[in-house]
Amino acid sequence: MTLSELGLRSRVEEAATATPMDEDAFRAFYERTARPVWAYLRRITGDAQLADDLLQEAYYRFYRASVAHEDESHRKNYLYRIATNLARDHARKHRHGYDVALPGEGDPDQLRDDGATAVRAHTRMDLGRAMSQLGAVQRQMLWLAYAHGSSHDEIAQVVGVNTGAVKALLYRARRKLATLLRGHDLGGKRA
Amino acid sequence: MTSEENVPKPDCARETETFDAISSGAWPDACDDSLRAHVASCAICSDVVEVATALIDDRDAALRHAPVPPSGVVWWRMQMRARNEAAQSARRTVIAVQVAVFAAVLAIALAMLGNAWWNKLPHLDEIAASGLLVVAQWGVPLLLAVGIWLTLAPVAVWLAVAKD
Numbered sequence: 001m002t003l004s005e006l007g008l009r010s011r012v013e014e015a016a017t018a019t020p021m022d023e024d025a026f027r028a029f030y031e032r033t034a035r036p037v038w039a040y041l042r043r044i045t046g047d048a049q050l051a052d053d054l055l056q057e058a059y060y061r062f063y064r065a066s067v068a069h070e071d072e073s074h075r076k077n078y079l080y081r082i083a084t085n086l087a088r089d090h091a092r093k094h095r096h097g098y099d100v101a102l103p104g105e106g107d108p109d110q111l112r113d114d115g116a117t118a119v120r121a122h123t124r125m126d127l128g129r130a131m132s133q134l135g136a137v138q139r140q141m142l143w144l145a146y147a148h149g150s151s152h153d154e155i156a157q158v159v160g161v162n163t164g165a166v167k168a169l170l171y172r173a174r175r176k177l178a179t180l181l182r183g184h185d186l187g188g189k190r191a
Numbered sequence: 192m193t194s195e196e197n198v199p200k201p202d203c204a205r206e207t208e209t210f211d212a213i214s215s216g217a218w219p220d221a222c223d224d225s226l227r228a229h230v231a232s233c234a235i236c237s238d239v240v241e242v243a244t245a246l247i248d249d250r251d252a253a254l255r256h257a258p259v260p261p262s263g264v265v266w267w268r269m270q271m272r273a274r275n276e277a278a279q280s281a282r283r284t285v286i287a288v289q290v291a292v293f294a295a296v297l298a299i300a301l302a303m304l305g306n307a308w309w310n311k312l313p314h315l316d317e318i319a320a321s322g323l324l325v326v327a328q329w330g331v332p333l334l335l336a337v338g339i340w341l342t343l344a345p346v347a348v349w350l351a352v353a354k355d
Contacts, residue, residue: 027263030265031262034257034262035257038253038258039250039257055259056260060272142242142246143246143250146239146243147249147250148250167202175238177241177245178238182241
């Protein structure tokens, strides 16, 4: 069953087919997905602390939604959709800005590592700064497409846009991020 | 910048191939020369390389250092929260029943008081004489009781279904 089909199901139908995940199934699913979901939340919100909070809330809502009978791919998409909606709701409620983590923040290994790691950390800071200049939906789409490897259909389901619009939106977001990462401002000048 | 880069294109036929090379770790050294040459001349694939390499590196770092709590702790917290929410829901139902019962008792008490007060009015005999004895004796108290019930019952229902 696809995510869009799930979206069309009534609450009554969902309740009738609800099957809570047992502990073993949930823990195995959590072990497979928690880190990627945290990384996604961290990058779309720009706030590691907020990502911690939203992660726990996302899993709780996922658990209460009782989608144990669905396949793995559907469950993952559903979890990402919950996480995306939580981040969006939080941004609406709190008008939360996008924080840019400094290299080494929350990552002690980076502070005592070699030069190559420091370069990578600096690149991540650049990515953080560049991402902060994108819209929330652009950050979500880019992460899902390139860090998560999602298809256009999956992106559409998670972000809540038409599948047909994903290609154009992704193109614009990618163009913007690539320009920023190359050290140009959006007017075309080198920063 | 080449003339090819000046023309905006929505997509490129080798975009997926480029991304696959990056995500599999083949880019740039282990992929074929034609792909490297293509990326050098294609604005779309050049952007894909720029963006995908940055995001994949960021993802890998985040996956290594993501401070996620152990699954057992998360499961335990979820169970506690689910129990608390169930208890809260049960408390709301109990309160709703209590309010409903209190409303009923209050309505009956007020109806009885109203009836007693009505019976003491001097014009009762005139109304009774006009054939409205039943209404005079029970109609007003009954309306009063129904009015109170209709006022308080929605409060009870709201308490039962409202969330914090």
